[in-house]
Amino acid sequence: MSRTADYLTELAEDAGVVAELEALTAYAALVGNAEYAVETFEDAYAGEWESLEDFAHDQLMEMDDEYRAAMESCRGWRPELDMIAWECDYSHTASGHVFRTL
Template sequence: MSRTADYLAHLAEEAGLMIEDLEALTAYAALVGDAEYAVRTFDDAYEGQWDDLEDFAHDRLMETDDEYRAAMESCRGWRPSLDMIAWHCDYSHTAGGHVFQSI
C-alpha cells in the first residue's frame, strides 16, 4: 500500500469511516487535492463506479426522473442524448471509473 493510501486509511479509521474501497477514496483525494476533506466528504460525494459519466447520467435519470423513465420504457432501445457539459459541472469521472458529485 502506498504512503497516500496508508495515510488515507489512517484518516478514515480515525474518523470512524468504514471505507471498503480505498481505491475510490484515493481517487477522490487526488481529485479534490485534500486528504482530510476527502475523508470528511467521501460518503456524500461518491456515486459508485461506472464505465463513463454518460452511463451514470442515464441511470441516475432512470432512478429520479419519472418523465425520463416513462419515455425510456415506452421507446425500448432509444437513448436520448444528454447535455454532458452540464453533468460534468456537477459530477467527475476518474480514470478508474469512479464518479463523484461536486459538493
C-alpha cells in the same frame, strides 16, 4: 500499500469513514487534499460507473418518471444528454468512480 494509501486508510479509520480504498484514493487525487477527501467522501461518492453518461442515464431512470417512460417505450433509444451540465455537478475518474461536486 503506498504511503499515501496508508495515510488515507489511517485518516479514514480515525474519522470512522468506511470506504473502499481505491475510491477514496481516487477522490483524494481529484480534490487534492487527503483530509478534505476523508471528511467529504461519504457525501461525494456516487458509485462506480463505466462513464459519467451511464451514471446520468441511470440517475434519470431512477428519478424522472417521464424519462423512464420514454426509455421503456422506446427500447434501444438513448437520448442525448447535456453532459456539460452533468460535469458541473459530478466528476468521473479514470478508475470509474463518480463523485458529486460539493
